[in-house]
Amino acid sequence: MNKPQPRTTRLHKPKRTVSIIGTGSYVPEKVLTNAALEKLVDTSDEWIVSRTGIKERRVAAPEESTSDLASKAARAAIEKAGISAEEIDMIIIGTVTPDMAFPNTACLVQKQIGAKNAICFDLSAACSGFLFGLEIAQQFISSRTCDTILVIGADKLSGIVNWQDRNTCVLFGDGAGAAILQHRPGSHGIIHTTMGANGDYAEILHMPGGGSRMPLTKENIEQRPNTIHMNGKDVYKQAVTAMVNAAHEALETAGLQTKDLACVIPHQANLRIIEAIGSRLGLGPERVFCNLQHYGNTSAAAVAIALDEAARAGRMKRDDYILLVVFGGGLTWACSVIQW
Numbered sequence: 001m002n003k004p005q006p007r008t009t010r011l012h013k014p015k016r017t018v019s020i021i022g023t024g025s026y027v028p029e030k031v032l033t034n035a036a037l038e039k040l041v042d043t044s045d046e047w048i049v050s051r052t053g054i055k056e057r058r059v060a061a062p063e064e065s066t067s068d069l070a071s072k073a074a075r076a077a078i079e080k081a082g083i084s085a086e087e088i089d090m091i092i093i094g095t096v097t098p099d100m101a102f103p104n105t106a107c108l109v110q111k112q113i114g115a116k117n118a119i120c121f122d123l124s125a126a127c128s129g130f131l132f133g134l135e136i137a138q139q140f141i142s143s144r145t146c147d148t149i150l151v152i153g154a155d156k157l158s159g160i161v162n163w164q165d166r167n168t169c170v171l172f173g174d175g176a177g178a179a180i181l182q183h184r185p186g187s188h189g190i191i192h193t194t195m196g197a198n199g200d201y202a203e204i205l206h207m208p209g210g211g212s213r214m215p216l217t218k219e220n221i222e223q224r225p226n227t228i229h230m231n232g233k234d235v236y237k238q239a240v241t242a243m244v245n246a247a248h249e250a251l252e253t254a255g256l257q258t259k260d261l262a263c264v265i266p267h268q269a270n271l272r273i274i275e276a277i278g279s280r281l282g283l284g285p286e287r288v289f290c291n292l293q294h295y296g297n298t299s300a301a302a303v304a305i306a307l308d309e310a311a312r313a314g315r316m317k318r319d320d321y322i323l324l325v326v327f328g329g330g331l332t333w334a335c336s337v338i339q340w
């Protein structure tokens with residue numbers, strides 16, 4: 001009797017290129033301006049713009065969850081790619097704000113978009129989640145284990161922000177970005193991804209409560225342990241160093257130099273971080289994509305939304321080399337070099 005073949009037996013076959021064949025994004029309708037934040041905490045538009053570059057951010061409606069944002073971004077990416085939801089073999093969602101502990105958010109998106117043939121799981125790597133997901137998808141497709149993968153970065157950070165803490169609440173926003181990955185004969189794709197992590201710095205950016213280490217209780221809820229806690233200055237330093245090093249490493253492995261890049265899409269956390277990366281890589285602002293003035297830091301969604309907007313704005317043409325670089329809590333970081 002013929003035994004069923006496990007999918008992993010395909011691993012011995014030659015690797016194949018993996019292309020991003022469609023992107024999509026979604027941000028909630030509600031705009032929260034710096035002027036509106038001035039009414040919530042002791043801050044000013046001038047302070048926020050000069051320290052971060054952020055002018056406004058989007059905030060999801062109370063009934064709108066991460067899977068709702070993710071599903072809207074996914075539908076846009078599916079449409080752009082010209083595929084049907086049934087063709088998707090796997091859904092990976094990078095998020096730190098899942099709808100609930102389980103089932104995973106990817107399963108909830110599967111149901112919303114009708115991707116009934118997809119294996120579904122979430123990935124926790126904070127702001128690096130989308131690029132970690134891209135690389136996992138790349139590995140599954142290049143090894144011929146899957147053909148079509150939907151990768152999403154989605155977060156509803158407004159739900160875990162302490163709206164009384166001016167150090168953090170001005171920085172973040174909600175949104176989702178998605179990409180469909182597939183092997184398309186004769187087309188380009190992801191050339192190399194560098195990834196890294198360092199748990200020694202876990203506490204400079206974390207949400208300490210609400211998990212198994214510190215369950216929420218009547219006694220501790222007043223201290224709001226289930227919100228973002230951050231040492232901004234330490235994060236800033238680590239973010240610039242890690243992203244610049246990751247970019248150099250990824251470019252070297254890909255056999256490219258910064259002069260070869262048409263567009264760099266960095267994590268959208270802070271304009272000063274973005275400018276520091278551009279300057280250390282020797283890139284002028286015209287080659288560094290930035291949309292954080294409109295959305296703030298949307299965590300795993302940030303680089304995914306930026307990729308979609310850059311593509312739709314024609315910032316990269318076919319054959320162009322682009323570089324995506326991210327950094328987030330964990331600490332985690334990643335950099336992908338892609339030929340569009």
Ligand code: ACO
Nearest residue numbers: 043044047051127166167170232233235236239269270327
């Ligand atoms: N409005 C007014 N004053 C503020 C605000 C605010 N919203 N927030 C903080 N301040 C005050 C502080 O209380 C402090 O006052 P003090 O000196 O009296 O104690 C002072 O401003 C600190 O000012 P700076 O030292 O100039 O602040 P800094 O230049 O470090 O900027 C910032 C702070 C924007 C948080 C910066 O450190 C940063 O961007 N860090 C990176 C953080 C980040 O991006 N996190 C996102 C998650 S990680 C990621 O996605 C990469």
